[in-house]
Amino acid sequence: MDQDELSMNEIKLLMMDFLFAGIDTTAATLLWLLVYVINDPTHQPRLQAEAAAIVAAHGRLPTLDDFDDLPYTRAVIKEVTRLSPVAPLGLPRQTLEDDTLAGYHIPKGAQVIYNIIGIHDGVYDAEFRPDRWLDAKSLGIMDGTTSFGAGRRLCPGVHLAAREMLVLVARLFACVCVENAMGDGVKIDMAATFGLTVLPKETVLVKATVRGPRVRDLVVKMEKVEESERTVDAWVAQSAE
């Protein structure tokens, strides 16, 4: 904490932390999102309509510039993190001094684990209802939820996660229709298995069908734009050297 600069080794370890803490959590959340969306067919048309409006208005796939124009997509992602937090016990803490909470004595040095699902259950019902966040005008991914932890050690990747998931989900539903590959209308088992992250117990097999030839063109166009942006970035970086 008192050092001015990080060593190369510390930077490498931090990058490893970000990769380990950022990939599984985001992937598991997106997997749960597919399960919820496939199991209740009312959500997919709304996600598609929101993404399609952006495609129609701008002639491109959704990007971060569309953050404010994707309220339902944001509400769906937030509702998934509320009902299926993929790291439901956060990371353990240790108390610095004796304390008393709700009449319970907690000694100094005790390991404390908080229960995100328990906290959410005490406040909200168990129904998957993204509209609750639209009704409450509460789309901030951490407003009223603790899916990314709490306090000074809360997830430092929360804003990156919220944004990358938004772009991914919006682009996904702009491009494809998803259904259970085990049969149309067959529900995916919601049972979970606890590991590094909480995942569906059953292997989730999703069938994705391209929504139309136009989105294929858009994907190709987007890849070209992003490729040229990378080239520009490389050129700017080179010129600055």
Ligand code: HEM
């Ligand atoms: C949906 C995606 C994610 C979820 C649900 C999630 C959730 C969490 C939770 C619950 C914690 C424990 C916080 C606490 O104990 O208060 C945590 C810690 C952490 N997360 Fe995330 N996370 C996600 C994505 C990411 C991403 C994208 C990154 C980085 C690129 C990241 C980096 C970290 C790191 C480094 C920690 C440890 C922080 C510390 O101990 O000080 N996470 N995350």
